Amino acid sequence: MQPDTPSAPPALELAGVAKSFGSVVALKSADLRVEKGSIHALIGENGAGKSTLVKIVAGLYRRDDGTLALDGEPVDFHTTAESKAAGIAVIYQEPTLFPDLSVTENIFMGRQPTRRFGRIDRRAMREEACALFDRLGVRIDPDRPTDGLSIADQQIIEIAKAISLDARVLIMDEPTAALSGVEVDRLFAVARALRDEGRALVFISHRFDEIFDLCDTVTVMRDGAYVDTLPVADTTVDGLVRMMVGRDVAELFPKLPAEIGDDVLVVDGLSQPGVFHDVSFTVRAGEIVGLAGLVGAGRSEVARAVFGVDPYASGSVRVDGEPLPPGSPRAAIGRGLALVPEDRRKQGLVLDQTVARNVTLAIRERLSRWGLVWDGLENAAARTWASRLEVKTAALDAETGTLSGGNQQKVVLGKWLASDPKVLIVDEPTRGIDVGTKAEVHRLLSRLAQQGVAVLMISSELPEVLGMADRVLVMREGRLTGELDRADATPEAVMHAATAEEALR
């Protein structure tokens, strides 16, 4: 695990790195020391400066102060190309590949091996791609277009690209956020193989179980500054959380007891060929129902169909006993449904518009007086929700896209809470947000349930589902495969229902 002696220079070392944007200090003083042949976790709340640090290392931003060294040599990057040439590769959460080009072409984009007269040597390229995949121990057809590949496979291609460039330092920025369990395991196997080759890896994640599973060392950041670096083996989740937020987080999943009332949302035999089949469930007033399953099991699709954004072929949705017409989000909103969608940037928010406009978009008609709306009305409504959710924004007319991820999620939540829903469907409500905000979101959902709202919570994070839900539904390949009461919902039972068929084969 530690092939280098402690005296060997670290693969990547940052000391006292600072960066400001105008009056906003993004990094005060960041330190990071990543040894060769190790996997180093970098953790911190949203806005702690992790992304800024990564972008400085990647050559996207220039630091204002501090030192940056590779293998003990001080370096200074002006462009991302310089950073790449120096052996640094950054794998982002959402890979940026050319969808119409083949896997091989993507790996060698811009530096294809050539034969005489500058012709591209396709055979050499393909052979090298196959060799790379062999080395990583994955099977991806090198000739297929990247369009349609899962995000996991696309990340593998980015990694293959990095290795073919002989990257010495690989930085992975929340690579597992969109992956299912099996895909995470494969990614980790690849990461360990790279570590054993003596490369240095930096792994950014909000999931503690992954950090403990994969990493050797962990560096914690808070408010743009370095807090501490320590071996993973010497720490605990509680310890890390305390360092990240600078205080004790009393309870991660504070489920409050709520009085469970009548059936509010009744879904019966909902089917859409090729997407989901015969899905029936009920959510009662005051109840939080968790919807678990692997990524791609059809959970979000069911939520979208219930809400009317997507069509369904057969089945019915009833709210308070009355049928809800299909295919009309407008009707759904009118009947008290709200959907906090999976992809807040694309589906939840109009990023180029102000916080106030976003908070009031779904209630624009209810808000109007004599058919008219104006800034004053919108600001008043937005101010209420911004302060209840403690959104961190300079002003109500700030563009939503300039807010941090966690605050954007709060804006989406505020937008839907403003509609005073009877049924709240939340799809991955805490994806990519930090531990402090996460606890706030959980507390909020719990409180809403206490107030009698029926909550359907889709989540890929098992602890979240088990901690929050009164009842857990499990989907697999478009079908409901399990329904467990809070008492029976163990991680094993849920995972069994989510994967059983695969295990049988």
Place this chain on the structure above:
Amino acid sequence: MTRVSTGSTGEVAAGTAGQSAAGQAAAGQGMAADAAGRVYTAHSRPLWRRVLLTREASIIGLLLAVLAVATLTVPNFDSPLTTTFLLREITPILLVALPMTLVIITEEIDLSVASVIGLSSVVVGLCVQAGWPFPSAMALAVAVGAVAGAVNGALVTFVGLPSLAVTIGTLALFRGIAVGLLGTTAISDLPEFWTGLTRQNIPGTPVPLVMILFVVLALACAVVLHFTPVGRSLYAIGLNKEAAAFSGIDVGLTKFWLFVTSGAVSGFAGVYFTLLYSNARGDNAIGMELQVIAAVLLGGVSIFGGRGALHGVIAGVLLIGVLGSALRLSGVTSDLITIVTGLLLIASVTSARALTWLHQRRARPGRR
């Protein structure tokens, strides 16, 4: 405009990081409780910057500057007759620019408007020739325009084709039908009362009577765009269709009705055009779609949707009209005027880009 004053942007933004600890401590006491000291200002910039540092303000400023220079230096520019002729001439563009603004804000485009004007002109001419009373002829022309718009709208929203392609097609199609119906002949025997009406001014002013109608329509459009839930959905659609749909906005239906409106207003503009020049022809207003779109873009509407305001568009149309009129009076040839208009549009779009870039460089990290 409720404005709570708690210091400038800089302080608030810089305070954000520091406040996080306090904010989270408060969160511990339950977030549903009304919070915790944080006061939200409505605006991050002072009023004068929000009003004056906009595309619209700069176009209005440019318009005023051109008006001032022309009044001082161009002979006869300040005569009432110049005003009258200028306004008469640009009225069709002003009218069509109103729905065009709404269409472009939803990230679509309608290139068929000038062809609808031609079609409507022919319909009016044929009806009058057939002995219809003029109001009925006018109603039919507007209805034909609306149907033409519905064809565009249906192809764009229900079939799902890009509006650029659809309306290039219907640009040719409607023009073809118009010319086909009437051939190369023209009908100029129109009822004198109605042709006379287009040449009348508001008593005591050099402003044509039709401007009253325009002002009413413009006010209606401005209210819809800037002060109604529908207006809010138009901007949301233009910036992010998917998020709009997730917010309960019927994107398809909204766009469909915009195309119908665009067609109907173009139909009406066709009637006006026919009366103004006492001439019903299939090739009336050829190429006007580009003048309209140029004016809308000049007025600060983004071709990518989601940005723009109606007062900017009206200033944009007036600017092109005033500039053309002033140059013509100074003896500049029409080809040169076209060149100037083109350069102005490019300059304005470029400066908008430059402004956005500068703004983002200041507000956001300096991307390399």
